[in-house]
């Protein structure tokens with residue numbers, strides 16, 4: 001079939017919204033009609049050419065929500081008409097990682113996905129017979145996409161697609177970092193560095209885990225206001241003195257939990273140093289630039305601090321994204337403030353400009 005899609009033709013150039021061919025789903029695959037898709041930093045990062053593992057041409061987009069339109073042979077976990085959230089982090093439920101509660105890093109389709117291919121090593125996207133790759137296995141800047149069923153989370157039909165799509169990336173990443181990875185204990189003190197989509201999700205996750213103090217640190221007053229809306233009890237403008245300030249505020253000890261959601265290695269270091277001696281846990285979520293390293297003075301670790309990383313919030317997508325969406329439907333998550341702009345697919349490059357200006361949290365494409 002012929003579909004409209006936003007194609008990254010060449011790095012560093014605007015996306016081209018054009019017609020491409022999408023083939024029928026093969027075994028284990030599903031045709032999804034997109035209803036909404038968030039525009040994320042990762043899309044812009046790849047489009048810029050800064051991502052060393054990027055490839056082109058490809059249809060970008062990975063924060064999709066839509067409806068199942070057709071099933072390939074053997075698909076059993078979704079049905080025509082189901083509302084689904086797309087997962088760049090699949091869950092096969094069979095590999096050694098899927099069977100272990102300690103990780104969400106499914107191994108089933110990683111290698112092909114990293115190369116922009118579907119699990120059988122080919123693409124369904126093409127133009128005049130030339131293959132176009134599937135970005136992050138999702139390619140949701142398009143009217144339709146074909147994805148493996150193991151990368152689709154079936155969510156409540158009551159979840160509006162423009163909200164549901166937020167759970168495909170940043171929001172679940174933040175919520176999961178607090179709820180799964182760190183498993184914040186009730187009554188604790190948390191410091192969250194960064195108040196973008198991810199950091200705001202962390203703040204909400206800390207609130208849902210009944211943290212007592214949630215300090216959010218960012219450079220933007222507008223974003224700190226959003227953090228207060230998600231449950232931050234204190235908000236600070238970040239600076240060189242942030243670690244000292246955390247120590248002062250915690251009787252000299254540091255915070256029970258710190259979270260880094262900026263992608264900046266010097267802030268990761270602050271997050272480590274602001275965590276409490278004895279049992280402080282620092283969760284690193286931000287993606288640093290290529291070749292950058294994190295400096296940690298070993299004494300911080302010997303005296304009982306721990307550092308861990310979190311990918312997609314440790315969320316096992318097919319099982320847990322529907323639960324996170326359920327928190328929203330139950331009124332326990334206020335996610336409307338995250339949707340700052342609603343745009344058409346044709347205006348996707350405008351969404352990148354808004355993002356560069358830090359105008360709003362998410363632009364959502366509706367189809």
Ligand SMILES: NC(=O)c1ccc[n+]([C@@H]2O[C@H](COP(=O)([O-])OP(=O)(O)OC[C@H]3O[C@@H](n4cnc5c(N)ncnc54)[C@H](O)[C@@H]3O)[C@@H](O)[C@H]2O)c1
Nearest residue numbers: 194195196197198218238261262263285286287310311312
């Ligand atoms: N681990 C994962 O699975 C995963 C998933 C999605 C995104 N990420 C990463 O998480 C990070 C955050 O993503 P986002 O979408 O929220 O990005 P974002 O750019 O919207 O948010 C980053 C925030 O950090 C703030 N900031 C910048 N410098 C700061 C400083 N010195 N002190 C305090 N705050 C500062 C900015 O003002 C901004 O609000 C990025 O690095 C992104 O690549 C990781």
Ligand SMILES: [Zn+2]
Nearest residue numbers: 040042169170
């Ligand atoms: Zn994303």
Ligand SMILES: [Zn+2]
Nearest residue numbers: 092095098106
């Ligand atoms: Zn798996």
